[in-house]
Amino acid sequence: MNHLEEVLENKSKEIESGGAEKYHQKLKETNKMFVRDRLNLLFDNGQYTEDGKFANNLANDLPADGVVTAIGKVNGEKVCVMANDSTVKAGSWGARTVEKIIRIQETAMNLKVPILYLVDSAGARITDQLEMFPNRRGAGKIFHNQVKMSGMVPQVCLLFGPSAAGGAYIPAFCDIVVMVDKNASMYLGSPRMAEKVIGEKVSLEEMGGAKMHCSTSGCGDVLAENEEHAIQLGRQYLSYFPGNFHKRTPELEGKLPSLEKSITDIVPENQNAPFNMYDLIDALVDGESFFEMKKLFAPELITGFARIDGKVVGLIANQPKVKGGVLFVDSADKGAKFIQLCDAYHIPLVFLADVPGFMIGTKVESAGIIRHGAKLIAAMSSATVPKISVVVRKAYGAGLYAMAGPAFEPDCCIALPTAQIAVMGPEAAVNAVYANKINAIEDPKERIEYVKEKHKEYKEHIDIYKLASELIVDDIVPGSELREVLVDRLSYYESKEMSAPDKKHPVYPV
């Protein structure tokens, strides 16, 4: 090694060691990893190629300008990564930080490969604002690029620490946000700022903690126990996706479901009795293949990726065990984004319907349940991937529509023998149609008999064999054979080609 190489090596090592020792100490105290350790764990064999390592090296105290940008492989496929270094000025953004992030985004777009954002940043360096905030290649360009990349290549956010103010939009524009419990946070204004500006006194956890965002706001998708878990989740998530929208997710070897129980034994015949939809999913999909999105948020609707005989599918299932499986404002939002995500990357959709409808009442009407529901229906309706609608039990009212009912061009609408499709359930319907007559009967016994008779008539009217006879459902299949039916149908529908109608783009209800 000559003198020049020695200078280079020393400089390189210094940069790779990140910020001052006290900040490394702080990482340890808060169960956080150094940025380069995260990258070693994320990339296959810990190998990556970095650009801009020497960014701002003349400043001496800003190694790599607080962000590592690199290309490497995850699960054998190329990916681009930007990763904040919180040991350097709390991972804040200077002019070169922003330029590096923009460049790695441009690389991901040019190479058509997924990008991961490993976020742990206090936000903009106010002292550098003129160089990094308002200009053409300032921070705004990062978000502009994210929007441009959306649907082109998968965008994944692993959130290890704060994601503050403007920086909070990086997760917001990603397809998935994994948040590390207790350490990750997202907020436009910090608790300190909130106290100064609006007088509110709250903790960081309340303001924008991982649990809050994964369960209440819906800004987070998956709550990770720790950093290793978050990285493993990021790697697993990518295994369900192609590298870009031109490609398809590779198939894997099929596996038997983890739950060895017939679906017939899982689904109760009584339409109103709750059961656990997770059991049905476990009995339906390949063992250990289920990756749930937004598990803690709006749990009355389950959304997640899984494999059925090795093929990736997106599952949208009502959960009768939570809020009766009724659709609410948040569940509609959750479903809409999930469907868009699957449709963007050619992931077929399987709907498991057991839904009494959209919630009614003043609370949800004033929260705009109609326009939120419209989002879900619009997303489902405009999806051009294979769509399989399985009516497990009831599918009432607009619930049938939201779960890819016959009018929404599913490739098929199949019913289990327990299926019941109607504008509303028997109790509500009989009451709606015969309320005056029922009230006019004075003898209580006679009244009960009358209602019973009407229930029976109504049930006959919506009998699933009658609906199959009218070609409303394409087939009735026993629960015990549902998996085999889906395996066959998914393989038939693989060649589906459907383009969106000729127009610029729809006007989405929001």
Place this chain on the structure above:
Amino acid sequence: MNEIKSSMAGTVLNVMVSEGDSVTSGQELVMLESMKMEIPVEGTEEGTVAEVKVTIGDFVNEGDVLVTIK
């Protein structure tokens, strides 16, 4: 004090606990009826029922306190 709240608007169909009962996390405390569905409301932690705030037939809105646990 742990407040068990109604997950959605509905009518109280059944109250399965009374004051002084010990309860566990995940135990069904109240059964609501809403949208013609039975909606179980479960306890979120172990403790003793301090107060039952509803009776059968009451209308409750989302977020209303049903039971308090100490």
